[in-house]
Amino acid sequence: MSSFSVPLSKSFQRKVDELVQKYDRISEPSPALRDFLRNPDELACLMNAVRRQVLLVQARSRDLEDAQITVYDGALLILSNHGDDPRDTGALELFLAEYLGLVPTFPASQVKQKIVHHGSLGSAPIRATESGHATERAMTTDERAHGKLEHAPVSRDDAPSRHHHGNDPTHLGFGSSSSDKHLRGQADRLIEVYRSAKNEYYGEKKRDGAEGLGLVRYLRDTAENTLLYLQGNGMSDHPLIPDIKYSFEMAKDKAAQLSGGRGRRFDEPLRDAGRHSHRHKRRRSCRDVDSYRPNGR
Template sequence: MPSHSIHLSKSFNRKVDELVQKYDRSNEPSPALRDFLRNADGLTSLMNAIRRHVLLVQSRSKDIEDAQITVYDSALLILSNHGDDPRDTGALELYLAEFLGIVPTSPGSLDRQKIDDHVSLESALTRATESGHTTDRTASADEEDKKPDHASMSRNEVSSFDDDRLRAQADRLIEVYRLAKSEYYGEKKRDGVDLLSLVRYLRDTAENTLLYLQANGMADHPLVSDIKYSFEMAKDKAAQLSGGRARHFDEPFKDSGRRHLRHTKRRRSHRSVDSYRPRDYR
């Protein structure tokens, strides 16, 4: 490889490493990300946007000299585990800051407008994809007729619709928590099992579920005590298995206002510098 290519490769990888380390250390969500975390539909649209961008990046040449991908593209691939984990906090923060231009120093009203515009665009793209890119106006109108029209609904009807949606999301999170708990207790005594990964997964799913229930007026849910117990147990066990090192932002679970949703993924290998390169990158 020519010397200038080697230098270019090292410089590129160094910048990717710096970005990954910067966003992988995110402990508290930015105001913009908190907006998404409070809105299940908004968070889904943001994750879909990350998946779509990752697919686009993966379709391009990984050769640096072809200049088809940027250091931001490569960092997003790593933080999102090549699109398999778009809920990673670092991936979400990087996408908001580096791709949407929503940074802590920008005016709040401008951030809100950017978020609203992005959610609207993502919803339109999703509808176009699901409808097979149809251009039939009648078909589009039929699809719109099937959707709840908040303008024509009474206040009580809108409230009931929103409550149903919140409860449905809570039910999904609880089901994920139950599966994580069942897997932990069912697998923890097996030889060769990755116990640390299992207990971290239980910790994160329990924390996510608690935060969602508390943030949406369901702190009196009958499973809250069980979920809290699982969270505290799993947090302590994870710290023990990590050699006594707790997450440095951990504290006893008190309220949802000072904590943020954790990404709930099963497996993530330790991110050493050499692991930052995208797949198929040479």
């Protein structure tokens, strides 16, 4: 993989820093976000969407010249602490504005209509880079570099028909079109991240004889994200599905056990919507945008 060019790297980092500063300065939630804060279930869905988006970003090419990571992706990683702090106000505001296209002054009724238009928040991370501001900016870069959009995965509604390939195992249900190749490549990257998370989890367990909550959650979220992508893009017959399902269920149960028996209403009790955590948060350099591993694990 080619190295970053100095001008591109500096320009990218500068724009990421500007976005981080912009959303980090927000002291009061917008009307759009305030509506979520009043409803714990909807807030949990929104934070889950942020986590899934972070996992998708971490699965993409780490080379800026491949144009698969935008400055919005980089800022989201920093503001959310690589997905560890999805309740951060700045991260939530950025996600609503730049991924779902919600203007901060939107009234609650328009916010709900916009979310319905994009589909449920459970699938919003997969659709987010296919609509709204992020797609337009990513497409401009990608078209210059590749002549086509390679930034976003194809949703199940947009995916081409794959049943005509019969039982050819080399296709795993795919044809030879560029969109099929992109789907296959995206799946391979997600599987690579899943395998890395699984190896880290079992490596720590064997080495230390204990299971850290951070790695358990990382394996759970990575397995879930990979499973959702495969099932949502016509790969339910992928040979790794049983293994990924087992890892997800095992890690989900283990995370609840290590959290004192609490199931997932986001693993920890909600605290004051994230602003007090900024003083403890380590702002990272552009290099961290490239990391597949969560912070401190």
